[in-house]
Amino acid sequence: MNLRAIGAIYAFELARTRRTLVQSIVAPVLSTSLYFVVFGAAIGTRITEIEGVSYGAFIVPGLVMLTLLTQSVTNASFGIYFPRFTGTIYEILSAPVSAFEIVVGYVGAAATKSIILGLIILATAALFVPLRIAHPAWMLAFLVLTAVTFSLFGFVLGLWADGFEQLQFVPLLIITPLTFLGGTFYSVSVLPPLWQTVTLFNPVVYLVSGFRWSFYEIADVRVGVSLAMTGLFLLACLAAVWWVFKTGYRLKT
């Protein structure tokens, strides 16, 4: 195991984040605050409570998930797409590193960054609404699992993408809608039965539900199911990455 290589890639990727610190942190914090102002304050005065939790507090887990998903996908996809685009990937390919080590370096760094952001958003949220975390260990577990899974997904996206449009397309047109429709701002139970069934095909529902359970012990689907679905998605992403490196897809000619 070339631990130094993992360390080098990881440190390089985090240094990239440091160089763009302001936009990497200020932007998500600002947009989260806006959600609170709009949803929490404006709508929250009408919708008072959902299953005994104030509306402002109810949306916190969903908001953290929204940031976590988009940031994981964007960070990881840019992280690997950029060296492909500039050609510096030659160095990674010619180094004595295994596919596993490359993935750990890039995905680890992307996940680290989005976890840090998730925690910052959580802290920001605590300024607006009273937060309660019933199961901190589970909360962290869901946070890490989701960050890693979607960073893997972003990594595959970054390998697949042929241009910057595609990189932005997926988070914007797939992740964000799925998150909005995944019970971030409402409980799935308020939907008509048909839509409840449709919603169950949205993977984000399981993430948000499980994550929210670790805060307030309320959930749209059982926690076990949430965990299993997240694990399943993780496995799917791992399989995709494994296939990419086995075939050299988009990496080697």
Add this chain to the structure above:
Amino acid sequence: MSSIISIRGLSKTYAGGLRALGRIDLEIRRGEIFALLGPNGAGKTTLINIICGIVTPSQGTVTVDGHDIVKHYRATRALIGLVPQELTTNAFENVWATVSFTRGLFGRPADPALIEKVLRELSLWDRRDSMIMTLSGGMKRRVLIAKALAHEPKVLFLDEPTAGVDVELRQGMWQAVRELRDSGVTIILTTHYIEEAELMADRIGVISKGEIILVEEKAELMRKLGKKELTLQLAEPLGAIPPQLAAYRLTLAAGGRELVYTYDAQAGRGGIAGLLRDLGAAGIACRDLHTTQSSLEDIFVDLVHEKP
């Protein structure tokens, strides 16, 4: 001398169906400077990229220091440093960070003293804190060389390393390359400046259309294929070559005012003395004479053009 790189039956067909390499067999000797010459698109970069792990071979095997490049890629890649042909750098990083990064990537412990030495040798020390995007093209090229040397490779590939580097620095660079060779590093370089191959290489390989068409000691190559020409400026123009000189390979030039004698460097009894004596006997006087020797460039052009 033993081989450090053995290439057996190597071929590469790119996805689009383009056959970039035929069946290449080549041995690189330990500690030599090997120059790979060939026209654009001959397959030089493809060959190098296969050995370094960037391009997957279609057929054949390559071993580096006895290790297979696919099965034991960790062992082989750790031995190899690569300076790519394209200037590919991380624009937003500084010189020091990018060179140190390579060392880490190759699994070596941090060694600031070594990085400093490499940067000084390549005249980059003053620019160590500069962002790469602020460097000139020649400086970027040297950053790539510094990166390749940062992990102390035993084999160094230089894919057109001097493209865009000015004359003075180029000489410094070649000096550094010679020192590396003297310290035991094997160097494989491609270049379009044939004088450089002539100046630097111990052996020369010529590749054309994906086939190695010749591998030879440089000195031997020059001896075998190097033509010499003796040009005699005549006092009086000649209409035709006199029959008593027919045994010599002579041509008339400059409207009969010059007589050109072509002879191989290996011809041994070159016969210049004989020719001059016979000229005297035929009553032909000459005002001046000079000789020229074909350069590697001429040899190269001849070779590549002979291939259909």
